[in-house]
Amino acid sequence: MARVFNFGAGPAALPLPVLEKAQAELLDYAGSGMSIMEMSHRGKTYQAVIDAAEAGIRKIMKVSDDYAVLFLQGGASMQFAMLTNNLLLPGTSADYVNTGAWAKKAMAEAKITGQIKEIWSGESHKFMNIPTAAEIEKAESAGAAYVHITSNETIGGVQYKEFPKTKAPLVADMSSDIMSRRLNVNDFGLIYAGAQKNIGPSGLALVIIRKDLMERCPETVNKFYRYRTHAADGSMYNTPNTWGVYIVKLVTEWVESIGGLEALEKRNAEKAKILYEALDSNNFWKPCAEKAARSTMNVTWRLGTEELEAQFVNEATAAGFAMLKGHRSVGGLRASIYNACTKEAVVELTKFMADFAKKNG
């Protein structure tokens, strides 16, 4: 079996033990004589799976009973819209923090629904910086419907180091750093994340929402787009992404098995340190994000020329380091080192990089 070191930004690598468990259980899930994909979501067997996935998330992220945990379809992009249907009510305005590509997409979708205000922008820094908590707290508008942030900008490679304490509910797109570090869920009104970076396969969004906020949605919004519809039916108002939720369950079991979020956070910090130290060790590499904003999940850098970058990607691919090309909108190079990425993968990559720099520097 030849598995590459996968640095893809998403859908991204899953932990090997998760894939192996899914493989072992594929043909006969828990003695049912069928795969999880062929099974009714209304049966006891599947109910236990979705319950375990939710319980796993609640335990790892310390989510209290004041919050609903939902598994929805449509990925994070649908949440850009759905959250506005539920929270950006007529006559209100929401604050958005513009940290780059994904924040802009969230803003564009919100503008279709209603009024928003950009309260901070990284544009003058080419989106290579990140606001402090105090900057956002100072900029927050009086009476804002909510304040929206993108906890980690997957394309630029910048990440919040601290979260603001906002007066309005704090809404966060955590698609690319969900469950990668400890945080206080109670600081947020709504957290959402596409699953395919850190916690599962694509086509699934995890939503953690303070229960009282679900009541704000007007009845004029279609039933399917209301959070409370899905909460009332335990994320089974319609047929859920049964396979996706099952993989999330396995991922939460894997996180527990390696020591929970504390251990994972430590491991993620170590991996990022190794890679950034390699990038800082030689002028040959030109890391993109400002130091204080550097992401522990998506590491972005450039080389002297685009030709050299292409050569790097080609040689790395041939050597078993996959998906190191930067996002098509910005170019350059990017290593996504999410939860499932091992320390070994990062160490091997830095060895390859040292060799490449020696030959081409």
Ligand SMILES: *Cc1c(COP(=O)(O)O)cnc(C)c1O
């Ligand atoms: C990947 C990503 C998205 C989009 O996720 P989809 O599931 O494809 O809709 C949104 N926000 C961030 C921060 C992402 O990394």
